[in-house]
Amino acid sequence: MAAESRIRVKRVNDVMQVEFLDRNILDEGNIQVIGDEIAALIDATPNPKLLLSFANVEHLSSAALGTLITINNRVKARQGQLRLSNIDPQIYEVFTITRLNKLFSIHPTTEDAIKSLA
Amino acid sequence: MAAASHQHPPAHVRIELKNEPAAVDRAQNDLVAEMEKRGYPKASLFAVRLAVHEALTNAFVHGHKGSPDKPVRLEYTVHDDRADIEIEDFGEGFDPASIPDPTLDENLEKGCGRGLLLIRAYMKIAEYSASGNVLRMVYERPG
Numbered sequence: 001m002a003a004e005s006r007i008r009v010k011r012v013n014d015v016m017q018v019e020f021l022d023r024n025i026l027d028e029g030n031i032q033v034i035g036d037e038i039a040a041l042i043d044a045t046p047n048p049k050l051l052l053s054f055a056n057v058e059h060l061s062s063a064a065l066g067t068l069i070t071i072n073n074r075v076k077a078r079q080g081q082l083r084l085s086n087i088d089p090q091i092y093e094v095f096t097i098t099r100l101n102k103l104f105s106i107h108p109t110t111e112d113a114i115k116s117l118a
Numbered sequence: 119m120a121a122a123s124h125q126h127p128p129a130h131v132r133i134e135l136k137n138e139p140a141a142v143d144r145a146q147n148d149l150v151a152e153m154e155k156r157g158y159p160k161a162s163l164f165a166v167r168l169a170v171h172e173a174l175t176n177a178f179v180h181g182h183k184g185s186p187d188k189p190v191r192l193e194y195t196v197h198d199d200r201a202d203i204e205i206e207d208f209g210e211g212f213d214p215a216s217i218p219d220p221t222l223d224e225n226l227e228k229g230c231g232r233g234l235l236l237i238r239a240y241m242k243i244a245e246y247s248a249s250g251n252v253l254r255m256v257y258e259r260p261g
Contacts, residue, residue, distance in 0.1 A: 061172065
């Protein structure tokens with residue numbers, strides 16, 4: 001049986017906007033489901049333009065960061081673009097500590113992120 | 119202030135946890151609730167929840183190599199000004215110095231190895247026993 005979806009996907013023009021439904025992205029099982037769901041979206045789209053909104057997210061583990069890196073590599077492999085947005089300041093600090101703010105393109109709002117997509 | 123520091127007696131908890139998400143979540147919630155009761159700011163609750171989550175994940179995944187039935191010991195004392203936390207797994211232990219620095223450019227795209235970095239960033243003290251299977255952490259209330 002398929003696991004319950006943990007993301008909400010909205011397509012606006014050619015941008016796939018993904019919102020996380022979980023407040024806490026900590027549990028490895030849930031992270032696996034999220035990773036698989038987003039991988040399927042990427043694989044179904046040539047040159048994917050993917051925007052991940054963290055508006056609902058209050059906690060994020062290092063395992064979730066690992067999955068974001070995998071998603072980033074998958075998007076790059078399909079000549080796509082990835083943007084992150086609406087990251088809570090406390091979570092942004094996690095990106096800063098790990099220096100992943102240098103790896104990802106992070107924007108304050110979804111509007112800013114969409115504008116940055118070529 | 120002395121009066122404020124005696125508002126709550128220290129809360130001491132010792133629990134054996136199996137690798138079950140609901141039980142792990144509950145244990146983290148209980149610890150954070152003790153801190154919330156003592157008026158720790160939101161940033162402290164975030165920091166401790168994350169560090170304890172990462173430490174428990176390391177214990178289950180690396181310490182016990184994913185073996186679901188081995189329990190991990192979580193023991194903590196929450197004071198008004200700090201939280202002392204200890205996590206013990208029953209694996210072979212490891213040398214924390216063997217973990218490569220995940221913030222180096224050449225490691226930035228690696229999928230794992232950031233848990234200990236986050237623990238150290240948020241905790242005043244985070245040290246492993248010589249055997250490498252007991253992690254002692256101290257969180258200090260800011261300000």
